[in-house]
Amino acid sequence: MPVMDFAARYGPWALVTGASSGLGACFARDLAGRGLDLVLVARRADRLEALAAELEREHGRSVRSLPMDLCAEDAAEALHRGCDGLEIGLLVNNAGFGATGAFLADDPDRDARMVRLNCEAVVRTSHLFLPAMAERGRGGMVVVASTASFQPCPWMAVYGATKAFDLHLAEALAVELEPRGVDVLAVCPGHTDTEFHAIAGVKGPVAGGSADPAAVVKGALDRLGRRQTWVPGWLNRCMSWAPRFGPRRLTARLTGRLLASRMIA
Numbered sequence: 001m002p003v004m005d006f007a008a009r010y011g012p013w014a015l016v017t018g019a020s021s022g023l024g025a026c027f028a029r030d031l032a033g034r035g036l037d038l039v040l041v042a043r044r045a046d047r048l049e050a051l052a053a054e055l056e057r058e059h060g061r062s063v064r065s066l067p068m069d070l071c072a073e074d075a076a077e078a079l080h081r082g083c084d085g086l087e088i089g090l091l092v093n094n095a096g097f098g099a100t101g102a103f104l105a106d107d108p109d110r111d112a113r114m115v116r117l118n119c120e121a122v123v124r125t126s127h128l129f130l131p132a133m134a135e136r137g138r139g140g141m142v143v144v145a146s147t148a149s150f151q152p153c154p155w156m157a158v159y160g161a162t163k164a165f166d167l168h169l170a171e172a173l174a175v176e177l178e179p180r181g182v183d184v185l186a187v188c189p190g191h192t193d194t195e196f197h198a199i200a201g202v203k204g205p206v207a208g209g210s211a212d213p214a215a216v217v218k219g220a221l222d223r224l225g226r227r228q229t230w231v232p233g234w235l236n237r238c239m240s241w242a243p244r245f246g247p248r249r250l251t252a253r254l255t256g257r258l259l260a261s262r263m264i265a
């Protein structure tokens with residue numbers, strides 16, 4: 001879609017969660033290049049401010065940084081209030097984290113935070129920002145799911161379940177909102193070169209290489225309005241299709257074996 005059309009369809013403002021690093025920072029840069037003004041959200045205020053200054057300088061866009069913990073009670077409502085007066089035409093629900101390890105040894109509070117950030121925050125921000133888009137009859141939402149969305153993930157059990165939730169939510173909303181003029185896209189990256197793996201304790205890709213986050217983001221934004229789901233990379237697409245052809249128990253076992261080999265002990 002030409003840059004002018006993209007901004008007219010999804011502008012004037014885009015809201016990107018998890019913009020302080022990785023895919024989120026790439027979404028912000030790419031969207032600024034497509035002529036959108038930005039609201040940036042994450043916990044690390046210094047990173048958001050540095051990115052805001054870069055986008056204002058290099059793209060001449062207006063940028064509002066809203067440092068906050070999206071796991072906090074009422075965070076989504078605070079975020080909505082922080083966007084008061086701005087016409088948000090695109091919501092990028094990207095913030096998320098993962099963890100590896102045996103479920104029985106997991107910290108239950110960390111798992112609850114993961115569910116709050118990866119799932120609850122997506123539901124709450126969708127409720128707060130999508131109605132105005134539907135009323136205007138134009139807009140979009142990108143939800144960053146994962147290749148982990150397509151099968152159970154032993155040793156990343158909670159993370160895999162949160163990403164299955166994200167995929168199903170986005171695909172369902174894509175159908176509901178299409179007649180209201182709002183495009184929804186679930187992006188399902190495989191191993192991508194960001195800070196995610198150091199935090200989650202993942203050694204390296206299950207198969208193939210590590211994707212460039214800027215390329216993943218460009219591919220996703222190019223597909224918004226044309227597709228409801230996108231898995232970047234042919235090997236990732238094959239692996240996301242494979243579970244359809246085998247018994248679920250076997251899929252879970254094989255996935256568990258692969259993931260166990262990628263955990264940082």
Ligand SMILES: NC(=O)c1ccc[n+]([C@@H]2O[C@H](COP(=O)([O-])OP(=O)(O)OC[C@H]3O[C@@H](n4cnc5c(N)ncnc54)[C@H](OP(=O)(O)O)[C@@H]3O)[C@@H](O)[C@H]2O)c1
Nearest residue numbers: 018020021022023042043044070096146191192194195196
């Ligand atoms: N990298 C991969 O291989 C991969 C593959 C599939 C899916 N994904 C998904 O891609 C999305 C982006 O992750 P990434 O790979 O770009 O990893 P990343 O570099 O670690 O970025 C995660 C972002 O989420 C923000 N965040 C984390 N906890 C937060 C909280 N409580 N409140 C607000 N913001 C929070 C982080 O900022 P602060 O720390 O400053 O808050 C950061 O900006 C995630 O949903 C992840 O599940 C990643």
